[in-house]
Amino acid sequence: MKRFAPRLAALFSFLTLEIAVVGGVFIASAVLFFYLTRVVFVQHSVDFDQWAFAQMDVLRSRWPSLTSGVEGVTFFASLPFLVGVGIGLPLLLRSRGHRREGLEVFLAVAGASLLNQVLKVHFQRARPSSALFPQAGLSFPSGHAMIGLALYGCVAWLLWRHRRHPLWAAGLLVWAVLIGLTRVYLHVHYATDVAAGFAIGLVWLILLRTALRLWWREEAKSGL
Template structure:
């Protein structure tokens, strides 16, 4: 019963994220979103200071592909050597490999130019959806899912969720602060990654259910 409930939750979330991303993708070029993006960028960059810029550059580095690869290798080692959960290891690899591929496909499809308002760093490539936002949501989302069942205390689970939420949001905000992404790029990245993550977890749980029935 618990597994079926988890399947239902994963399916519902995947649909919600998909609808959200579809709406976002259809409306990113409208006047309303341009006003929203401009207002949020102005607000976030209004806090600009040398110290805050250094902090935001640090979080942008944490969300970069290089850092994500290093963190992923550490997680893989933990799953394989410590927890010895090889099925979860397969899920983690599939999710982490699929996310940047999905991001590349989406960027090539939408081909949205990066903002030119006030950049604190220079970077090339397309803007929508944000790769950093997708990296962060995918990594910390799947970590929360995998580690949740191994944490028995309420405060431990609360800390896990808070840590993941802070990392996801801060990495996304850092991209807006540094002027290399529109806020709608970040939201789009979260929604795309959320959909991919929910579908992956649904497939994983479905496989576990079928395996349990066969056993």
């Protein structure tokens, strides 16, 4: 009993810290997204976007060969890639006995994709006219940033939760951020589009994770 009490206290403190951190990230992400909508659609400010484009233009002028590499990186959150991974990875996880993890990855990608389209239709922001490779569709928030973060962030969380390869988990998050930056480099999205995509992507991941935990808890209680 003497050993059990400290362990219980340690577990409670860890859960409290986890809830505080996740809750803080959720609130910060939601506030950031709301702030960006005010900057873009109420204040109509383009200062940050123009500054970001200028920085990327300097980078491109110094290393012109970088563009081909950027095109390669941005592919890893493109529609063909996301469809393939969003279906293939859950099936692979399910075949290896990780049914819940497979469902989580599928819902992370599918839900983020649907929410992204709803938000784009709602905000109706046109893409930058200076795009290096003009693309169809609307601009706010960036799908590459939002859905890419949903995919790689979900996989990173699963790796972290199972305490396997924490460095890989951190690397996946950095990779997701890098993909978002490629959209600004190519001028196919404004920096505010990308920042908003990251913010709402985090909001979606946290909402999804919370809903799944509650669902599986009720499932366990009912004995299903």
